[in-house]
Amino acid sequence: MQTEEIEDIEIQLLLDAIRLRYGYDFRSYNRASLNRRIRNCLTHCDFKHISEIIPRLLHEGLFLQRLISTLTVTVSSMFRDPEVFLALREKVMPVLATYPFLNIWHAGCATGEEVYSMAILLKEVGLYDRTQLFATDLDDEALAKAAEGVYPAEKLTEFASNYRVAGGKRDFADYATVKGGLLRVDPALRKNVLFANHNLAGDGVFAEMQLILCRNVLIYFDSTLQERVLTLFADSLARGGFLCLGTHETMEFSKLHDQFSPIVKKHRICRKSIQHRRPAW
Numbered sequence: 001m002q003t004e005e006i007e008d009i010e011i012q013l014l015l016d017a018i019r020l021r022y023g024y025d026f027r028s029y030n031r032a033s034l035n036r037r038i039r040n041c042l043t044h045c046d047f048k049h050i051s052e053i054i055p056r057l058l059h060e061g062l063f064l065q066r067l068i069s070t071l072t073v074t075v076s077s078m079f080r081d082p083e084v085f086l087a088l089r090e091k092v093m094p095v096l097a098t099y100p101f102l103n104i105w106h107a108g109c110a111t112g113e114e115v116y117s118m119a120i121l122l123k124e125v126g127l128y129d130r131t132q133l134f135a136t137d138l139d140d141e142a143l144a145k146a147a148e149g150v151y152p153a154e155k156l157t158e159f160a161s162n163y164r165v166a167g168g169k170r171d172f173a174d175y176a177t178v179k180g181g182l183l184r185v186d187p188a189l190r191k192n193v194l195f196a197n198h199n200l201a202g203d204g205v206f207a208e209m210q211l212i213l214c215r216n217v218l219i220y221f222d223s224t225l226q227e228r229v230l231t232l233f234a235d236s237l238a239r240g241g242f243l244c245l246g247t248h249e250t251m252e253f254s255k256l257h258d259q260f261s262p263i264v265k266k267h268r269i270c271r272k273s274i275q276h277r278r279p280a281w
């Protein structure tokens with residue numbers, strides 16, 4: 001047997017151990033990227049073989065978070081893909097402005113940059129005070145950073161430039177303070193944000209949403225898990241609710257495709273049908 005084949009067995013055993021011991025199911029993650037990340041874990045944790053991770057994981061509860069941090073990719077930015085935020089500002093906000101109260105869900109919010117970007121956008125269009133934002137992720141360490149809202153000060157130039165392209169109306173520095181090498185977002189942006197652990201691979205619907213953003217998350221899932229998650233979003237959205245996926249993600253191949261109409265196809269923004277679905281009989 002080749003080393004790679006043995007490693008494949010070890011990876012299957014490891015994924016079973018994570019699921020059976022902690023209930024997190026990584027079996028439907030894109031295998032190539034997951035395998036690469038597990039192999040990286042060997043170097044970080046000073047193990048020779050993947051199977052050596054298993055006893056540590058089973059007997060040391062705290063090791064789970066370390067492993068989750070290795071398996072997930074939490075890279076994000078304020079106003080990431082700024083044209084998407086410009087499209088949300090121009091095409092989605094005017095519709096949301098007609099509702100008395102809004103629920104917005106950032107699924108896979110990572111370290112929070114996306115939800116703070118949305119908070120800024122909502123403030124600028126006058127909708128923040130009637131919006132409840134939900135920011136969820138599987139990774140507790142990322143969520144803790146998100147709730148803190150503190151980023152390296154060097155990010156300021158990138159954040160400010162994205163903000164401008166996204167149609168920002170003020171100076172980005174109005175929303176953050178920079179001191180001692182750290183950029184702290186204005187705590188007022190956090191007022192209506194609820195950060196919570198939610199696992200897209202296992203957890204269910206928790207509120208009726210007018211807008212869901214799930215960007216750069218589905219790319220890590222196989223097609224079965226992508227379909228599960230898209231079904232969860234379809235069930236979580238109010239009629240006429242908006243869904244925004246990542247630039248490399250699509251629902252074109254999903255069974256749910258005909259329940260949605262494209263709003264800005266290029267930026268993966270679509271809208272759940274407003275009409276009642278006709279019963280099958």
Ligand SMILES: C[S@@+](CC[C@H](N)C(=O)[O-])C[C@H]1O[C@@H](n2cnc3c(N)ncnc32)[C@H](O)[C@@H]1O
Pocket residue numbers: 072073074075076077080107108109110111114136137138139142198199200201214215216217220246
């Ligand atoms: C690349 S980040 C995306 C961050 C942000 N949405 C953006 O586009 O900048 C992907 C996030 O998805 C989260 N994630 C991965 N699997 C998940 C799952 N099953 N349930 C919830 N979040 C998950 C990861 O922890 C990570 O924080």
